[in-house]
Amino acid sequence: DIQMTQSPSSLSASVGDRVTITCRASQAISNDLGWYQQKPGKAPKRLIYSASSLQSGVPSRFSGSGSGTEFTLTISNLQPEDFATYYCLQHNSYRTFGQGTKVEIK
Amino acid sequence: QVQLQESGPGLVKPSETLSLTCTVSRGSIRNYYWSWIRQPPGKGLEWIGYIYHSGSTNYNPSLKSRVTISVDTSKNQFSLKLSSVNAADTAVYFCAREPTSGGVFDYWGQGTLVTVSS
Numbered sequence: 001d002i003q004m005t006q007s008p009s010s011l012s013a014s015v016g017d018r019v020t021i022t023c024r025a026s027q028a029i030s031n032d033l034g035w036y037q038q039k040p041g042k043a044p045k046r047l048i049y050s051a052s053s054l055q056s057g058v059p060s061r062f063s064g065s066g067s068g069t070e071f072t073l074t075i076s077n078l079q080p081e082d083f084a085t086y087y088c089l090q091h092n093s094y095r096t097f098g099q100g101t102k103v104e105i106k
Numbered sequence: 107q108v109q110l111q112e113s114g115p116g117l118v119k120p121s122e123t124l125s126l127t128c129t130v131s132r133g134s135i136r137n138y139y140w141s142w143i144r145q146p147p148g149k150g151l152e153w154i155g156y157i158y159h160s161g162s163t164n165y166n167p168s169l170k171s172r173v174t175i176s177v178d179t180s181k182n183q184f185s186l187k188l189s190s191v192n193a194a195d196t197a198v199y200f201c202a203r204e205p206t207s208g209g210v211f212d213y214w215g216q217g218t219l220v221t222v223s224s
Contacts, residue, residue: 044200049208
């Protein structure tokens with residue numbers, strides 16, 4: 001099974017900051033990776049698919065990069081509505097989520 | 107845009123079978139994969155399995171022995187059965203759509219909490 005190691009598990013940041021979240025796959029997954037945002041009591045929302053493609057309607061301050069085993073989600077110019085938990089997901093073999101990163105207000 | 111809605115009992119007794127249905131509206135169930143995902147309270151997300159409109163399935167190996175996912179294209183619905191449940195199966199259960207290309211889980215249901223308790 002493919003394991004996804006996401007880091008950090010939490011971070012504190014201020015509005016306007018640039019935030020980076022990383023996911024590492026236990027084996028190469030090509031670009032079969034997505035990033036999701038989840039707010040309390042809500043379903044996850046897809047932000048990025050195929051590692052770097054921006055979901056329609058998602059602000060351009062969100063970007064994804066990587067291929068193989070190392071992937072990054074970057075939020076530039078963090079906004080108040082971006083404080084949430086973020087998950088990576090691989091779908092190269094079965095589907096496996098990362099453990100999540102909670103982005104909190106500093 | 108397509109909408110998904112989970113339905114089913116919110117309380118299931120230990121050792122019994124959890125049954126949920128996801129109804130797809132404003133779109134066809136055909137030509138997509140459809141998944142179940144769960145999230146225990148305060149914890150992360152776990153993929154349970156998916157079904158294609160043709161009926162072919164793929165399950166999380168850790169749950170495979172207890173999971174059955176089925177589809178009813180005439181009703182635009184797909185369903186989850188999880189047998190022999192215990193307290194560890196208490197979670198919010200989501201259904202989600204998987205396109206055949208361009209990533210997965212582009213649309214989600216709102217989720218439904220299922221508690222396993224006597």
